[in-house]
Amino acid sequence: MEGYRECRLCEWHCGVDRLQGEQGVCRVGRAEVAATMCSATLGSYIVTLTGCCYRCLHCNAYRISQYPDPGWYYAGYVPPAHLVAEAKERIAAFAGPSIHTISFTGGDPIIHLPYLQEVAREMKRQGLGCGIGLSTGGFATEDAMAEIVRLCDVTTLEVKAFSDGVHRALTGAPVAPVLRNAAYLVREGREKIRVMRTVVIPGMTDGEIASIAGFIASLDETVPYRLIGFRPNNVLYYHPGPSRDEMERLCEVCRDAGLTDVAWSGYYPEAVPDEVATEAARLRSTYGGDDAAALTAAYAAVTGCPTHPRDCGACPLRERCPATLREPWRGR
Template structure:
């Protein structure tokens, strides 16, 4: 379904500037944005995937990953085709890169905002997650859904690469309760050469979303030989700690995927060393993902070090939450940071 992508502005030149993400595509009639799903038609920017879901699932919220956001609950998860990044390691490339690799073809089944909310409620989900591909490229679809979801008592989660503009975040902030934002590396070279993007706007997005009061968790996929040096890992940890040491940091293991089939999986020791670096730099909550590691997936009270959320098995498979609705440690009374109800 094609609708007006209203997060845009018509310039005096006659071109249209998309204001959703920091790619800032300036498009002429008939041109597509980098994402492949926003196009100028009849002088207006159109969103071509409104109401067209390419992936729909009911997931544990831990799979997003969100570990301090209503643990043990489920999130109604949706995504479309299209992406404003071109990550060579993308695990969902078959939908994120679909338009670019299929001559701008659009794929998806009709699923309008009211139906998404209805299905989420029917399936006793406590949140809706906009995920699988980059949600900012289908901003207007997410905005309408999130607003309706809030009216019905559901929370909303953006799982994103962090290229949202300040204007987009301003509009989303009343309705998006949580964001898991990727910091994919900590050099401009990594972002430009491997992701087709830039680092600086991501860091600005993290800061601004946090400033707006959205609950933030960060994910970094460690790729052998690309972004896993101790210096780069430590720089990411320092950035997060300076912003807010209570922001959870998820360190995820790489597996050969898409255009990076020649790179081996991330060794467990690399992930555990990165975990230690995060703790050394003052982060309260660091997690290891994509491998089964109960000790490094569980949550510990930062005051008394008691395990307060036990996670084991496949992500979200077994979650034992010992915190009360305020996030209070029963051992010492410390209130852990997060959204617990």
């Protein structure tokens, strides 16, 4: 864990001794685990670490990324040997698709690179045949980025904005290191890129998409690029998100810029979805002609909720309730 001493893992170059409790911009010491889970979608054992080198106004995990300031507390420091042993046990018990990586997210795990290195060594010691995954905002130093490319098998890099003004306003940090690291990742680790992505915030980052897409295309037009529709969070809790038409339009902008693999998820609907409206009409008589109850129940029904009127006590699926396990945006 010596990499935490005189810390220069990110581009703030704070130089503090995090092992002795000194605090840099990220405000955290050694790695602390907020949560772990097996992700069927990603085929990964996800490890969420606290702390971040950014102060993003739109962060949907700000209670984790801005730890310890929000006052929420988590699992704390988990020794790498314990983390890997627990991962082995949970992966073995997981009933979903095969897990092929232990993937770190946050916050931004680049500030915990020494912990990732030790986890990788421990995976070899314990014979856990998985790769290392990383999701990052790309504010690593050049040396840290080189180590990330060497260490990680799968990387997601989020380019939050292209212009320095918007990037600083949104994250509190300059954009130049991110663009430099994106170029390095494409040049030295193209096969390790899962996606590059940007959150589309109307009036803020939507105007940045064409420039980001053009920049990525200039590096390699085949790099997968994903647009994520903003949902109210943190300081931007009352800011509007994009429409479906806007997300479609921006994908075309990216293709016009030269990218060949572009997709989006998440938008602000302007009406009740057709499938929900159809289900509400079907359930109207079940709920005694109560339109409000039928519409409300229809959202549960389209997930697969089988008992109507809803009755969780009598439900055959109560141990695997589809209404609580579904993440709707994954199907959009």
